[in-house]
Amino acid sequence: MATEEIQFSGVSATPGLSIADKLDNEIASLRDQVESLKRDLKLQTTTLLTSSSTLQLLRENTSKRPKSRKNTVLRSAELLAKADEQAAHKQQCLYRTCAPITTFKVRDPDPNAVDNGSVLGLRFEIMYKARFLRPYYVMLNRPYPNSRRLRIHRHTVPQCIPLPGLSARYLSPPTAKADDDDEDGAVKKQDLPAFVRALRRELVRYHNRTAVIGDLRSEAGLEKKPRKEVEVPIVDISAADAQAKQIRVEWGDGRSGRLVINDDGDIVKMVAQGENGQDREAVRQLLGGSARVEEVVGRLGEA
Incomplete structure (x- = not known):
């Protein structure tokens, strides 16, 4: 029986993945694009709505109130109300950013x-x-x-x-x-000020480490992002301890590794184990001389 090669818009057909997997990857990619476009549309709408020229035009439409433009006046009033809500939201975010x-x-x-x-x-x-x-x-x-x-x-x-x-x-x-x-x-x-600064530093470091683990999972194709076609894929990346200073990495062929980072995200050490004991080649392929865990994220994104 002759085999027919199928080509999708975002993913090319190869023997590594079945047609169902390619369809799932294509759907996941399209959904990510839709969510990205929705976020961009919301951002652009908010930017236009809060600009000084747009606000001036809306105020002029609501103040004149011509009878022939009643719908326009009502719509302008609604947009002004949304602009006021966005201005209050921006003020709150600015305060929370400047006064953490x-x-x-x-x-x-x-x-x-x-x-x-x-x-x-x-x-x-x-x-x-x-x-x-x-x-x-x-x-x-x-x-x-x-x-x-x-x-x-x-x-x-x-x-x-x-x-x-x-x-x-x-x-x-x-x-x-x-x-x-x-x-x-x-x-x-x-020393209350020193206690407050030290505590916030620990909170920020902890959330930065968990965010990096999430980025690693995303680049490895473990989240919504379609998984890349590699010879031995990574099947799991997760925190190995409560402080998220140790990262567990598992490959599809049974190998597992432990990546240790410090408070600031610098790589301290990584060890990988395979069937024949310690696997230095897996460490070299994953790290490749990276000094920080963010660089590992970039390497996974380029793979």
Whole structure:
């Protein structure tokens, strides 16, 4: 029986993939293009709507109110309302970007709360993949008698963040010998600004590492992006620990590897294991001399 070669618009037919797989890849590619076009359309519409010339034209249409253009006036009023909403959204995003750490006061309703229920709240804004996440909160109070030292009361920080260590370093409790008012040099003062900066740095680093793992999965074809036709594909990339400092890599032929990175995304070490023990060739093919994990993402994208 003669075989017929089938050519699709985005993926060429090869013996490596079946027709059904090629169709799935083509559909996934088209869906990605549609989502990208929708995002571009929304961005361009917002840009035009909030421009000064467009706003001036809309205000003129709504102020004159000619009878023959009633529909135009109503449409202009709707567009002005959307422009006001977008301006408020832009202002909020600008504030969250320029003021990623804010403080506020809270009153603990518990009648037996320490320090008459006074609580200092810290709000941390984190951006992940061009979107603001739900803010993280840390609540502080003063439970120590005759001392103004702070202690963590409640928080929403992930367990993988070394919050107890940061608290012990920057928000040390008072000693038995002296309190905050003592001028003894042995008493270590609390440093709330340093604690806040260190905590936000840990939060940003953690989300950057998880974002890079997501980029690795996408470039390897493990997400919506169509998988590239390679000799031995990568079948799984995931975090191997809670802090996302170790990345697990698994190939289709049974090989597995562990990529270790530091807080800032620099590659510390990678080891791959195959049927015959340690596989240095797999490490060389994946890393290729990369010093940072972002460079590995670029290599997967070029493969």
